[in-house]
Amino acid sequence: MLTERTRIIKESLFAHNRQISLERGRLYMESYQETEGEPVVMRRAKAFRHVLESHQIVIDDHDLLVGNRTPTPRAGVLSPEMSPYWIMDELDQLPVRPQDRFDVSEEDKAYFREVLYPYWKGQTLNDWFTAHLEPEVAAAQGQKVFAVAQTDKGQGHIIADFEEVLRRGLGDIRDEVADYAAKTPENDFYQAALVCMDATIAYVRRYEGIVREKAADPATAPTRAAELSRIGDVLAHIAIQPARDLYDALQLLWLVSVALQHESNASSLSLGRADQYLLPYYRASVAAGATPAQVRELLQCFYLKCNTVVFVRSTESAKFFAGFPTGYNLVVGGVDAEGNDASNELSELLLDVQRDTRLPQPNLSLRIHRATPERLLHKAAEIVRLGDGIPQSFNDEVNVRAFTNRGVSLADARDYAVVGCVELSIPGRMYGLHDISMFNMMKCLEITMRAHPEGFPSFEALTDAVKATIDHYVALMVRGCNTCDLAHRETSPTPLLSTLVHDCLENGADITSGGARYNPSGVQGVGTANLADSLEVVRKAVLEEKALSWADLLAMLGRDWQGAGDEVWRQRFVNRYPKYGNDVDEVDLIGADFLRHYGEEVAKYENPRGGHFQPGSYTVSAHIPLGAVVGATPDGRRAGEQLADGGLSPMVGRDKSGPTADLMSVGKLDNVLDSNGSLLNVKFTPSTLAGEGGLEKLMAYLRAFSRLGIQHIQFNVVDRATLIDAQKHPENHRDLVVRVAGYSAMFVELGREIQDDIINRTEHVL
């Protein structure tokens, strides 16, 4: 249960409409105006410092932790230094657009149009990207075969080495940076990193000063003054020193996390394996006499803090990532460096706090392996059954191998965590550009079919042609991703973040210049289910049964099933041929063949940081916009209709053989190739999981998931009726949290299309 304090904090999160904040944009510009001609990495460091020195600090009247991104919670921070263009275009739309709305004051609109836009125009990340993007790649992107991401915002999708921050303290890391900077004065990265470390330490002290001032204010109630004094003591210590207990640890973790947000303004600066790195501090607090209630309230405060930050996206981007997936992904469980179970008492507690806060962040993830203790699995099942879609589960039995297969050391692979939604990463050691592009395999099918009005003599000829199309566009996508990669290097290095990622200090290079130990680029193949279903229909109906001609099929697709009698064929294609997700080998193996082909193809390419491309298979909410650009397909999909959700999930409504068949189908894919991460949605009705028997079946289902070698699974456990009622009466369901895709969101904050999609995903009921 929330305490009185945390209940008030939770309510305050949703008390006001979300605002747009231009504070950071203004401060960034002020600094840039003074650093003309300096190296980019130093300009970024100084701008970062200026933000930390000057942004408005707000001390809540109740919170036990301090650290605010914006003056009001859940405000959207615009980054005109990344791209002012979409903002200029959409300024008036932000309060009324279908997804992720924000209020903007007229004053701010004018300030943006008259000051910020003219200043940044022509010198941003997006300008660099656009200027260097090859026309051929731009044209392909225009066809919507792929969509390179992070061309107008920070890269994010990374986990800093929080374990080291807590263990060594900011002062010790700062001194190490100072040594490097002194030894190598010509290295701009070191100089910039030193500015950032000093700025971060000063930032902690700035909070301390404000907190102590407020504590001394006679208007502050004595009980609150005592709390503030305690916070002041914590801040005074952690400005330089390592954490001593859980209070220190959470406050330091949060302030460093906020500083990283101020630096990058990016999605998914994730939290990593908190049950591992917080454990010594938790135990120290318990040993020093902290009560379970005190510990719990502190964790509640931390979880609520994770919900104060939302990420504002362009309208187009918000279609792909609807509902503010800020990406405070927090992992519990899994194996240690030797492969033994690493879970502990804190793993269960971190899951259990979700029961109190019931919000989308932090995005809890459970790592499962063959020796995951029953107790932890039971706890996870209890929390899943609450219906928030939390935690999602990841499978060590395949994910560790996925990394070693890419050249990650076994010990590092066993330490994997999750960034953003479902992207697998190595905390503190990997800059993985995990969300750099989505690839629309269904668009490739459509292009192939239209390019071959003569048809194909055999199924192999057809699949070879589709694969050739995929290969063609993968090559173009890779070039687009690499242009974006370089754009971040040239315009947007992140020296604070780089200081906290190995081996940037050893290498003397920012992460954007290849300083990290591991440097992949992750690109997601989308459309496996629809591709398998479509090709199965063609194989059987056209090539084997010869029930209709290739030309007839093309004509029907071209007119989107609108001709006389077309609906009969469409129904037949939907209902009378096997579909992926029902444990029917002949169609499942088509999906497996294409996912493997895509994975092997992308892995052939390198990026500018010396890393390789690697495949993932998740859609977040992109199955809707990616479906919108694909015409009618032989699986019976209508033009513009969504693609299968998730990434590995069957097409909505086509999996009719239950949740075990779902897993059997997904288990046939070569999941170990998807080292960037993949996503499977499963929905249960609450009644299916009722009682202790229901929990045991869910646990068994999770253990089977692990044995079947599937990477990821997440559950929505909500009644269809509840969701439909929430659409009709959003005012009654303001607190309803649902799973979208690798993350959860407030249902009423989602646009209609995504709401409908969540309602329609197959509900397994008995």
Added chain:
Amino acid sequence: MPAATPAATPQDPPRAAPRAALYTNVQRFSIHDGGGIRTVVFLKGCPFRCPWCCNPENLSFEPEVSWKGRLCIHCSMAEGGDGLVDCPRMPHECPTGAKELMGKPVDVDELFDLVMRDVTFYEESGGGVTLSGGECLAGPNLGAALELLARVHEAGVGTAVESTLAVPLSTDAVARLAQVVDVFLVDFKVADREGSRRVVLLDPELRDRNLQALSAAGVDLGERVVARMPIVPGYTDGPANVRANARRARELGIRRADVLPFHQLGEGKYDSLNKDYAMRGVRQLSDGDVAGIVAICQEEGLVTVVRGE
């Protein structure tokens, strides 16, 4: 469209070979039918006629055609038509699956492969395979049932049957069932013998004799039998009936009972088969409605679960 099989018309469904068992459905991820995650195979045909039956497609031993109006797109008949009468298409020609042939001949090898697909889930959950129906142990079904159960049992997977057990079983059949079935989910419906024979055509004494025979063949009825009590308004929900059933079960040595509150999940199936349904519009029972019945079972010494494990 592929040519129609001449024999297969809605008015004259294809006859299976004499005595061949039919099945209508294989339901994976069943969770209230014998413990753990299970696959249930529904064999077609039942000699009894419970008015509340929720699987009317499994009453007849013959193949039948069903038609679900809500799925029909009227590709071959006018709107408002009855698909079982007016639609000329064969079930296999129906594009939407509105028209379906209920009753495929059992091929034990094929069914065995299908039910074994979820073995990972059985192992992790302590589940397995359940045969249901219809009456899966009725004469026309018994041979196929025993064969499939034996195959599954040999493969090391748990087996269960949902049965009235009120069917003639030879000594040999009893011995084989004792060997290959782990759990018997046995119906206790109308306790009074005459009432039962009149209402559902079922003789509970035959069931009890079969239970005693199973006991004699080595089945510990306390461990391996669950009394299943459908609680149906006006038929089985009287306290005296429940108590009589519970006592009878205890006398036989049964220790566990599943109380199954009446539901209406079968209503649509009657429509799709054009069959009369005696329970139309009768309110479904909630867990709360059967609290008193659970209490009676518990008083009589039965470990009682609502809706089954």
